[in-house]
Amino acid sequence: MGKEELIQVHKDIAPFIHKTPVLTSQLIDGIAGVHLFFKCENFQKMGAFKMRGATHAIMNLSEVQKSKGVVTHSSGNFAQALALSAKSLGVKAFIVMPSSAPGVKKEAVKGYGGIVIECEPTLEARASTAKAIQEKEGVTFIHPSNDLDVILGQGTACMELLEEVPDLDYVFTPVGGGGLIAGTALAAHYFSETCKVIGGEPFEVDDAYRSLKSGVIESNTSANTIADGLKTQLGNINFPIIQKHVEKITRVTEAEIVAAMKLIWERLKIVSEPSSAVALAAFLKEKETFKDKKIGIIISGGNVDLSHLPF
Amino acid sequence: MGKEELIQVHKDIAPFIHKTPVLTSQLIDGIAGVHLFFKCENFQKMGAFKMRGATHAIMNLSEVQKSKGVVTHSSGNFAQALALSAKSLGVKAFIVMPSSAPGVKKEAVKGYGGIVIECEPTLEARASTAKAIQEKEGVTFIHPSNDLDVILGQGTACMELLEEVPDLDYVFTPVGGGGLIAGTALAAHYFSETCKVIGGEPFEVDDAYRSLKSGVIESNTSANTIADGLKTQLGNINFPIIQKHVEKITRVTEAEIVAAMKLIWERLKIVSEPSSAVALAAFLKEKETFKDKKIGIIISGGNVDLSHLPF
Numbered sequence: 001m002g003k004e005e006l007i008q009v010h011k012d013i014a015p016f017i018h019k020t021p022v023l024t025s026q027l028i029d030g031i032a033g034v035h036l037f038f039k040c041e042n043f044q045k046m047g048a049f050k051m052r053g054a055t056h057a058i059m060n061l062s063e064v065q066k067s068k069g070v071v072t073h074s075s076g077n078f079a080q081a082l083a084l085s086a087k088s089l090g091v092k093a094f095i096v097m098p099s100s101a102p103g104v105k106k107e108a109v110k111g112y113g114g115i116v117i118e119c120e121p122t123l124e125a126r127a128s129t130a131k132a133i134q135e136k137e138g139v140t141f142i143h144p145s146n147d148l149d150v151i152l153g154q155g156t157a158c159m160e161l162l163e164e165v166p167d168l169d170y171v172f173t174p175v176g177g178g179g180l181i182a183g184t185a186l187a188a189h190y191f192s193e194t195c196k197v198i199g200g201e202p203f204e205v206d207d208a209y210r211s212l213k214s215g216v217i218e219s220n221t222s223a224n225t226i227a228d229g230l231k232t233q234l235g236n237i238n239f240p241i242i243q244k245h246v247e248k249i250t251r252v253t254e255a256e257i258v259a260a261m262k263l264i265w266e267r268l269k270i271v272s273e274p275s276s277a278v279a280l281a282a283f284l285k286e287k288e289t290f291k292d293k294k295i296g297i298i299i300s301g302g303n304v305d306l307s308h309l310p311f
Numbered sequence: 312m313g314k315e316e317l318i319q320v321h322k323d324i325a326p327f328i329h330k331t332p333v334l335t336s337q338l339i340d341g342i343a344g345v346h347l348f349f350k351c352e353n354f355q356k357m358g359a360f361k362m363r364g365a366t367h368a369i370m371n372l373s374e375v376q377k378s379k380g381v382v383t384h385s386s387g388n389f390a391q392a393l394a395l396s397a398k399s400l401g402v403k404a405f406i407v408m409p410s411s412a413p414g415v416k417k418e419a420v421k422g423y424g425g426i427v428i429e430c431e432p433t434l435e436a437r438a439s440t441a442k443a444i445q446e447k448e449g450v451t452f453i454h455p456s457n458d459l460d461v462i463l464g465q466g467t468a469c470m471e472l473l474e475e476v477p478d479l480d481y482v483f484t485p486v487g488g489g490g491l492i493a494g495t496a497l498a499a500h501y502f503s504e505t506c507k508v509i510g511g512e513p514f515e516v517d518d519a520y521r522s523l524k525s526g527v528i529e530s531n532t533s534a535n536t537i538a539d540g541l542k543t544q545l546g547n548i549n550f551p552i553i554q555k556h557v558e559k560i561t562r563v564t565e566a567e568i569v570a571a572m573k574l575i576w577e578r579l580k581i582v583s584e585p586s587s588a589v590a591l592a593a594f595l596k597e598k599e600t601f602k603d604k605k606i607g608i609i610i611s612g613g614n615v616d617l618s619h620l621p622f
Contacts, residue, residue: 021332023354042580043334043580047580262617265582265617266582266617269353269354269358269581269582269583269613270580270581270582271576271577271580271581271582272580302580306573306576306577306620306622307622309617309620311617311618
């Protein structure tokens with residue numbers, strides 16, 4: 001693993017993803033006292049950075065594996081990302097989704113050509129259902145975040161950001177399953193001498209914060225956050241990368257998430273998920289520490305239910 | 312007036328405005344059966360295309376006029392646009408606003424350095440109050456839409472769009488006071504041999520549609536539309552330009568406006584005003600007519616109250 005490998009990953013997936021824009025706002029800079037650069041993965045295909053990792057994971061399969069197909073379990077963006085990237089690459093995709101997932105999400109996966117398999121809404125049922133399909137169909141399981149190919153794919157967002165703004169001092173990302181922040185940390189490590197990576201995490205699901213403190217992967221007992229993309233936990237592949245290359249994780253309240261989300265919508269004029277606002281909220285919480293620095297914020301996605309907005 | 316003049320206008324105002332991005336969506340193209348190019352003036356300074364016309368109108372004043380200041384009456388985007396562009400150019404701006412205007416709008420104008428003068432919430436009171444300030448302070452009145460310098464400034468948005476996508480077949484804009492569509496029509500006339508301009512207008516305020524039919528400027532008796540930026544009427548300067556250079560005006564229902572707005576928010580992932588959705592709604596209404604054409608849509612602005620969304 002190294003800089004050259006990430007460059008190759010980016011080259012491989014480039015035809016299948018968007019190079020997303022980097023937005024700035026003088027007004028938010030004025031409020032924040034720094035220079036902020038927002039990497040807008042809400043404009044990515046299917047509306048989230050997950051498209052990068054899913055595409056790379058499928059491309060990296062053998063021809064035999066590709067001919068059989070892939071399976072994952074997800075109720076969120078990775079479900080759509082794997083379905084769409086599989087379709088782009090001519091590969092069959094089985095997506096295990098909890099029966100409780102909103103109909104609109106199941107329809108979106110089907111719209112991208114994915115085969116939806118419903119299961120009981122427990123983590124155990126998801127895993128065992130995916131396992132059963134894997135064995136029955138001979139397909140390859142692709143984990144949404146604890147997979148090195150997925151992690152490297154997610155890292156290409158920060159790589160593009162650093163190409164555009166090479167002298168960033170910090171990059172903030174949200175932390176859910178750990179794929180985005182691990183990929184971002186690798187990209188910052190390879191492509192900058194100085195850029196540090198900080199994670200934002202809701203107090204309500206602060207497993208990554210606690211994992212870094214204790215040195216072992218911690219779980220959440222509850223998951224009462226608006227940032228529904230961040231309810232998952234770290235895995236054994238991304239955790240060591242996070243331990244080694246992430247500066248720290250800052251926890252934020254639900255009110256801080258909503259306030260940051262409102263700022264993004266009102267000032268940047270973009271539709272983005274609550275999870276994305278967690279990264280900005282983490283920065284804003286300690287903004288005095290970063291005076292006059294150049295700060296990147298990864299806006300992770302824009303798939304949000306407009307009829308359930310928090311404002 | 313001609314192509315060279317518009318090029319000069321653009322050169323003059325360029326340091327004070329953003330060159331806004333043009334967004335596309337494969338998904339919306341699939342729904343629409345055409346190639347759509349969205350010129351995103353919601354990303355313009357202060358959040359709307361009005362910044363272009365206001366900046367140009369002030370720049371075109373004499374030094375004596377600039378030293379005295381400007382006045383306008385507006386409860387909408389032009390109030391903020393004139394205040395901000397005046398501030399950028401070191402000119403004093405008086406903004407006459409109805410006492411009924413939301414506090415947040417008055418504060419926004421003050422935040423940009425404008426001097427807010429309140430008046431009774433009638434068109435007559437607005438005009439007479441502006442007139443009184445004009446006489447008392449010796450300042451120059453700048454109309455939000457019925458002013459050739461304003462119209463030329465607004466035309467630079469379409470000029471930029473045609474530079475980026477030279478072979479557009481049609482451009483759709485919303486129609487309110489007529490400044491944007493008149494400027495767009497001039498730009499299309501100067502910078503394309505083939506590009507036609509179509510206006511979108513709510514049935515609820517269809518004064519421009521009726522004006523083109525009757526040949527004289529018509530008024531609205533009521534203004535019950537969500538597209539609050541389109542409640543104004545045409546003027547004697549922009550109307551002849553519209554008569555000469557606009558292909559037609561298509562009227563849309565309130566439900567069509569909300570549906571188009573939802574499509575923009577969900578698929579383009581951008582925050583935009585209901586008025587902007589009127590342009591897309593007008594296109595969608597007759598989309599079969601435009602099969603495989605290249606269509607520009609001017610997204611006019613993004614200043615919207617997030618606590619009062621129609622979905």
